[in-house]
Amino acid sequence: MNNQDQPLVFEMSTEGRIGYSLPEMDVEAISLEELLPTDYIRIEEAELPEVSELDIMRHYTALSNRNHGVDSGFYPLGSCTMKYNPKINENVARIAGFAHIHPLQDASTVQGALELMYDLQEHLVEITGMDQVTLQPAAGAHGEWTGLMMIRAYHEANGDTKRTKVIVPDSAHGTNPASATVAGFETITVKSDEFGLVDLEDLKRVVGDDTAALMLTNPNTLGLFEENILEMAKVVHDAGGKLYYDGANLNAVLSKARPGDMGFDVVHLNLHKTFTGPHGGGGPGSGPVGVKQDLIPYLPKPVLVKKDGQYMFENDVPQSIGRVKPFYGNFGINVRAYTYIRSMGPDGLKAVTENAVLNANYMMRRLAEYYDLPYDKHCKHEFVLSGRRQKKLGVRTLDIAKRLLDFGYHPPTIYFPLNVEECIMIEPTETESKETLDSFIEAMIQIAKEAEENPEIVQEAPHTTVIKRLDETLAARKPILRYQS
Amino acid sequence: MTKHRYLPMTDKDQNEMLDAIGVSSIDELFSDIPQSVRFQGEYKIKPAKSEPALLKELTKLAGKNADAKRYASFLGAGVYDHYQPIIVDHVISRSEFYTAYTPYQPEISQGELQAIFEFQTMICELTGMDVANSSMYDGGTALAEAAMLSSGHTRRKKILISNTVHPESRDVVASYAKGQRVEVVEIPHRDGVTDLDALKELISDDIAGVIIQYPNFFGRIEPLKEIEKIVHEQKSMFIVSSNPLALGALTPPGKLGADIVTGDAQPFGIPAAFGGPHCGYFAVTNKLMRKVPGRLVGQTVDEDGKRGFVLTLQAREQHIRRDKATSNICSNQALNALAASVAMTALGKKGVKEMAIQNIQKAHYAKTALQAKGMEVVFEGPSFNEFVIKLPRSYREINDQLFAQDMIGGYHLGLTYPELQDHMLVAVTELRTKEEIDAFVQELGDSHE
Numbered sequence: 001m002n003n004q005d006q007p008l009v010f011e012m013s014t015e016g017r018i019g020y021s022l023p024e025m026d027v028e029a030i031s032l033e034e035l036l037p038t039d040y041i042r043i044e045e046a047e048l049p050e051v052s053e054l055d056i057m058r059h060y061t062a063l064s065n066r067n068h069g070v071d072s073g074f075y076p077l078g079s080c081t082m083k084y085n086p087k088i089n090e091n092v093a094r095i096a097g098f099a100h101i102h103p104l105q106d107a108s109t110v111q112g113a114l115e116l117m118y119d120l121q122e123h124l125v126e127i128t129g130m131d132q133v134t135l136q137p138a139a140g141a142h143g144e145w146t147g148l149m150m151i152r153a154y155h156e157a158n159g160d161t162k163r164t165k166v167i168v169p170d171s172a173h174g175t176n177p178a179s180a181t182v183a184g185f186e187t188i189t190v191k192s193d194e195f196g197l198v199d200l201e202d203l204k205r206v207v208g209d210d211t212a213a214l215m216l217t218n219p220n221t222l223g224l225f226e227e228n229i230l231e232m233a234k235v236v237h238d239a240g241g242k243l244y245y246d247g248a249n250l251n252a253v254l255s256k257a258r259p260g261d262m263g264f265d266v267v268h269l270n271l272h273k274t275f276t277g278p279h280g281g282g283g284p285g286s287g288p289v290g291v292k293q294d295l296i297p298y299l300p301k302p303v304l305v306k307k308d309g310q311y312m313f314e315n316d317v318p319q320s321i322g323r324v325k326p327f328y329g330n331f332g333i334n335v336r337a338y339t340y341i342r343s344m345g346p347d348g349l350k351a352v353t354e355n356a357v358l359n360a361n362y363m364m365r366r367l368a369e370y371y372d373l374p375y376d377k378h379c380k381h382e383f384v385l386s387g388r389r390q391k392k393l394g395v396r397t398l399d400i401a402k403r404l405l406d407f408g409y410h411p412p413t414i415y416f417p418l419n420v421e422e423c424i425m426i427e428p429t430e431t432e433s434k435e436t437l438d439s440f441i442e443a444m445i446q447i448a449k450e451a452e453e454n455p456e457i458v459q460e461a462p463h464t465t466v467i468k469r470l471d472e473t474l475a476a477r478k479p480i481l482r483y484q485s
Numbered sequence: 486m487t488k489h490r491y492l493p494m495t496d497k498d499q500n501e502m503l504d505a506i507g508v509s510s511i512d513e514l515f516s517d518i519p520q521s522v523r524f525q526g527e528y529k530i531k532p533a534k535s536e537p538a539l540l541k542e543l544t545k546l547a548g549k550n551a552d553a554k555r556y557a558s559f560l561g562a563g564v565y566d567h568y569q570p571i572i573v574d575h576v577i578s579r580s581e582f583y584t585a586y587t588p589y590q591p592e593i594s595q596g597e598l599q600a601i602f603e604f605q606t607m608i609c610e611l612t613g614m615d616v617a618n619s620s621m622y623d624g625g626t627a628l629a630e631a632a633m634l635s636s637g638h639t640r641r642k643k644i645l646i647s648n649t650v651h652p653e654s655r656d657v658v659a660s661y662a663k664g665q666r667v668e669v670v671e672i673p674h675r676d677g678v679t680d681l682d683a684l685k686e687l688i689s690d691d692i693a694g695v696i697i698q699y700p701n702f703f704g705r706i707e708p709l710k711e712i713e714k715i716v717h718e719q720k721s722m723f724i725v726s727s728n729p730l731a732l733g734a735l736t737p738p739g740k741l742g743a744d745i746v747t748g749d750a751q752p753f754g755i756p757a758a759f760g761g762p763h764c765g766y767f768a769v770t771n772k773l774m775r776k777v778p779g780r781l782v783g784q785t786v787d788e789d790g791k792r793g794f795v796l797t798l799q800a801r802e803q804h805i806r807r808d809k810a811t812s813n814i815c816s817n818q819a820l821n822a823l824a825a826s827v828a829m830t831a832l833g834k835k836g837v838k839e840m841a842i843q844n845i846q847k848a849h850y851a852k853t854a855l856q857a858k859g860m861e862v863v864f865e866g867p868s869f870n871e872f873v874i875k876l877p878r879s880y881r882e883i884n885d886q887l888f889a890q891d892m893i894g895g896y897h898l899g900l901t902y903p904e905l906q907d908h909m910l911v912a913v914t915e916l917r918t919k920e921e922i923d924a925f926v927q928e929l930g931d932s933h934e
Contacts, residue, residue: 005791006595009603009830020836022568025843026919027850032734032842035849036867040706040736046610048834053572056830060576060600067596069584077586084491085584088536093758094574096554097547103760104562104896105551106884112549113759123530138622138761139816141803149664178803178813182633183664187808225517255524256515262522272816280820281597282587282619282780284762300660322663323656326563326625327760339543344489345533351487354511355494361514362502378514405592416804433493434502465592468787475785475797479774481616482606 006062010483013049019056047485066466067281068410074436078382078413078425079173079221081251081270085278086343089336098335103327107312114311117328118304120338121288127341127349128247128267129260130290135329136300140248142324143268143287144179144215149321150291150298151213151242151266152183157298157319160240163212167241169198171221171417173248185212192419196222196375204235211241218245218262219252219380221417221425223360233263242266242295250274251429252357252380255350265292275337286333300324355430356381359437363428366441370448374420382427384420395451395458397422402469403450403461407443489533551893553757557921559887561871561912562702562896563624563651563749564757567730568840568916570831573754577824587780587819591795598794601782601819604826611732611829611837612746613739614768619780620822621765621814624749625654628696628726629661630767630778630812631745635694635722636667637811638776643668643692647679649701650726652901658696667693677703677864677873684715694722694745699738700731703864703910704848704871713742728752729766731869733841745769754828755821764821775801778812843915844870851913851922858930863908870914873898876907876932883909883932890928892921 032041051059068075075082093099101110121133137143148166155163166180167188177187188206193199197220207214214236219225226232233243245264251274259267271286272279279285291299301320302313313328344352357380364373364383371385387397401411401424413425428437450458462468494502499511508514515523534542558566577583581596588594588601601619608617621627632644644662646655648671655671662669672687672695673680679697688695695716699707709725716723724745725738730752732738738746751763769777775798783797803810832840848870856862861875874895876883884894895912898905913922 006599008599008606010606013833017833018835019572019831019833020568020570020840022836022840022843023915023918025846027847027922029842029846030849032845035845036706036735039710040867042732042734042736042838045834045838046607046733046737048607048610048832048837049830050833050835051830053831056572056827057575059830060827061579063596063600064576064579064581065596066593066599067581067585067588068590068593069581071580071584075584075586077589080586082584082586085580086491088540090578090583092540092543092547095544095547096552097544097550099756099758100552100554100566101550101759102553102558102560102564102566102757102893104560104564105893106888109551109888109893110549110759112546115549116543116546119531123528126528126530129524138626139814141813141815142622142626145664145813149660152664174802174804174807174810175813175815177808178806178810181808181810182661182813184666227517227519230519230521253518255527257518257522258524261524270816278583279586280583280818281585281600281823282819283816284622284818284821285816286762322660323653324626324660325761326623326651326653326657329760330622330762331759332756332762339539342531342534342539342543343491343536346527346530347487348489348492348533349530350527351489351492355492357514358494358499358502358506358511361506361508365506378508378517401590402592405590410593411590431491431493434498462592467592467595467791467793468789470591470787470793470795471785472795472797475783475795476800479781479797480784481602481774481781481797482609483603 006066008483009049009059012051012055012059015050017050017052019051019053073408074432074440075410076412076426076428077410078427079248081273081427081429083276083429084431085276086340088343089276089339092339093332093335111311114304116338117334118306118311120334123341124269124288124290128290129258130267131293132296132299133288133290134299135288135334136325137287137289138325138330139283139285140268140270140287141175141179143289144175145183146300146324147244147266147268147289148179148183148185150295153298153321154295155212162210165210166212167206167214170419172215173221173246176215176246196224197226198232200228200231203232207235207239209240211239213242213244215244215246217249219249222375222384223379223382224375225380229262248273249381252353254353256353265295271333271337276340277333277336284330284333286330286337352430359428359430359432363426363437363441367444370445382425385424386420387422387424390451391422393451393455395455397424399458399461400447403447403458404443405462406464409440409443556891556893557917558893559895559911559913559925560893562910564760565752565912565914566916567752567914569754570828572831573824573827576827577820582823583820588796591793595793598782600823600826602784602794604822605782607826607829608766608768611729611737612727612768613737614746615771616774616777617766617768618777619782620818621767621779622818623761623763623765624726624747625657627747627765627767628654629658631724631747632658632694632696633661633665634745634776635724636665639693639722641691641693644694644696645670645672645687645692646696647672649674649679649703650696650698651702654726677705678707679712681711688715688719690719692719692721694724696724698726700728700869703873704868705864706867709738709741717742730841733837734845750825753825755824762818762821764818764825779814779817840915847915847917848872848913854926855929858926860929871910871912874909874911876909878932880907880909886932887928892925
């Protein structure tokens with residue numbers, strides 16, 4: 001990485017330079033004063049930078065050199081599925097017939113796009129074991145909210161208005177309770193048992209006639225498969241509630257277990273995770289939602305249908321929860337996911353999960369000697385370690401994460417899930433070679449030894465990055481959220 | 486095991502790894518999945534295709550779509566065919582950006598963090614606001630979040646929204662409002678702009694926020710100055726949804742008293758892509774800084790006092806607040822915010838203004854030429870790059886006729902405004918040449934005669 005400070009693009013600005021090439025002005029240029037009321041003509045120009053094209057390219061190249069992506073190196077960020085982002089996906093999404101079509105064009109002029117969406121939906125129906133899929137939600141959390149709104153509409157349509165509570169495990173992603181709140185529900189937490197799974201007795205205790213749904217990730221955020229899933233489904237269904245599947249961890253079970261066969265009524269997927277989105281520095285994602293038969297009437301509209309060989313959008317969906325996003329979802333991400341699924345095929349997707357799980361178990365077993373392993377059983381696509389042994393030596397999990405930066409790795413997810421002390425959550429994914437896994441394991445072992453023999457080197461890490469640990473308290477206490485000259 | 490270019494494990498690797506784990510087969514690792522829920526066999530989906538075969542198939546599929554590279558598009562309605570500086574795609578194709586995730590580890594994410602900090606600054610500059618976040622999904626959901634923020638902040642449960650706001654955004658606001666049990670009431674328009682008398686009738690001290698689009702869905706410039714007074718008199722919040730490109734030429738909402746400004750940065754370097762991914766933005770006054778949904782990047786210093794950037798004020802967000810959070814947004818549109826930043830940088834201070842003005846002038850040229858051909862322009866008045874015409878024949882007929890001449894016609898307003906059957910919302914951006922506009926005018930003029 002480049003160690004030079006990179007000025008802000010505003011600091012590079014020089015009056016009189018330009019970086020654009022607008023089309024020739026070939027119609028009469030009438031002055032704005034003649035076209036707009038004076039009050040609405042901008043007087044002060046927006047202070048955007050004035051830089052040449054090469055300056056811009058160098059600026060962003062310098063910034064990219066100060067950024068770590070999957071293509072830069074190993075990125076075992078748990079629960080985020082940082083797998084390789086295939087390049088063909090990028091090429092396909094940029095074909096003019098996909099990139100430069102307008103969502104409000106007549107359906108007859110975009111049959112190729114609709115066919116792709118329809119076929120992707122069909123593929124996701126088969127992969128999840130659900131009955132129908134919508135591609136409208138923009139990301140995972142958006143899908144959660146969409147799914148919960150459908151569950152709410154379902155209960156309300158049945159006159160079942162006292163179902164105001166959504167149950168989530170204590171190990172759930174933060175988006176789960178937040179989505180429940182935004183969908184108008186109250187969140188109830190169900191405890192995990194000593195094995196890291198949902199405590200069935202506690203579930204029975206919290207379930208009742210006010211239960212709208214149970215939200216679950218399976219395998220859960222500890223990387224463990226909820227073995228009692230059918231029993232849990234029965235408890236919730238018997239009480240009249242619905243079962244919601246958070247698809248963040250679907251990479252663990254492709255071709256091994258389908259949410260639809262486990263009793264789930266609603267599923268969201270994160271196409272930017274399991275289906276190689278890519279992650280884009282934080283987005284855009286895509287969060288399709290799949291449902292079982294009895295929830296189909298509530299799907300967001302419009303619904304994509306095929307009639308007489310023609311694809312079209314159906315707006316006449318009287319029980320729909322309505323529109324959750326302008327247009328039809330993050331189509332460009334859906335194109336990439338479709339390309340990925342078609343690149344893998346059924347046998348390929350099966351191999352994805354098998355390798356992802358093999359890699360995670362291999363790393364877990366090799367590291368178990370050096371770090372505490374809170375749940376000693378086969379994991380699925382990810383696993384958690386605890387840094388409590390190192391903490392006693394004065395080395396916190398945060399320090400371990402920062403020390404990994406010196407080895408050129410993106411650290412695992414840390415301090416999540418919340419029910420494991422000094423948590424380190426590792427998800428290697430299937431696209432990493434054994435050599436990469438071994439090198440990372442060696443680095444982790446070395447850090448464990450350093451914690452014992454030379455803790456300062458870990459506590460003061462990172463030593464090699466362009467910048468040292470940043471003062472986050474200062475950032476929050478005296479927020480500077482924009483450049484000011 | 487299946488060989489695939491994305492899967493590096495050899496049989497030898499796998500055997501060594503199984504030995505290290507202490508199991509004899511991969512299947513054993515799945516023994517915790519009860520047989521009763523085990524999926525047997527393989528998915529019934531299409532078989533894998535090789536890279537060349539798949540590229541060929543999908544290129545052919547894309548060829549079934551009429552794209553704006555082959556057709557001259559007069560369709561806007563919230564998504565526009567604009568000049569996209571070529572440099573944008575080169576920057577966002579740098580995989581250090583697009584294969585990274587949320588910059589949780591600032592020491593190795595300074596590139597992304599700084600780029601977003603610059604994006605936040607540019608959005609503030611264009612909108613005239615104090616604080617902008619790192620992006621939202623799109624303009625519609627950003628607007629819905631703004632409505633929810635106003636309800637939470639004022640503790641009032643009713644929103645007014647002008648029906649000159651994009652119909653799909655209004656739909657999304659309605660869906661979000663349902664979730665939060667907030668009532669939404671529409672303000673009618675008069676001659677294509679928000680009816681101020683109706684607004685005065687509807688406003689009261691139980692209104693959380695009033696939503697206006699500027700320029701509005703019909704392309705018209707709304708009288709924000711007058712509206713602001715009416716809204717703030719009742720201590721309601723003034724929420725403006727704005728096309729950020731238009732703000733290159735128009736007085737920014739921040740200068741006209743807006744509390745929240747949202748919109749979509751799609752006009753800046755982001756392809757239409759059949760409606761997404763685009764890039765919502767969210768900007769507020771300083772007073773609302775701690776109420777903003779989504780991620781914020783802030784400037785700070787490292788241990789040596791060196792300037793650096795971090796995600797900040799995270800106590801607002803779902804991963805900290807969980808069920809107390811007021812928004813559930815996690816993933817946003819970071820890569821598209823980067824694209825918009827590069828486009829805004831390339832256009833710069835002069836280019837953004839020039840491009841905005843070109844839109845106004847070209848749309849004006851088209852409007853005048855159509856009127857000269859005897860076409861009726863409805864809602865006549867100051868506008869940005871769109872205007873409404875009453876078609877002499879059915880929309881369908883005329884749209885097909887345009888399509889036959891390699892043109893994509895404007896939006897059929899009859900779809901969302903029943904009283905505007907066979908009215909077309911025409912968009913003319915800087916990319917439409919005089920030749921294309923003249924051909925469009927000719928075609929419509931002929932339909933008239």
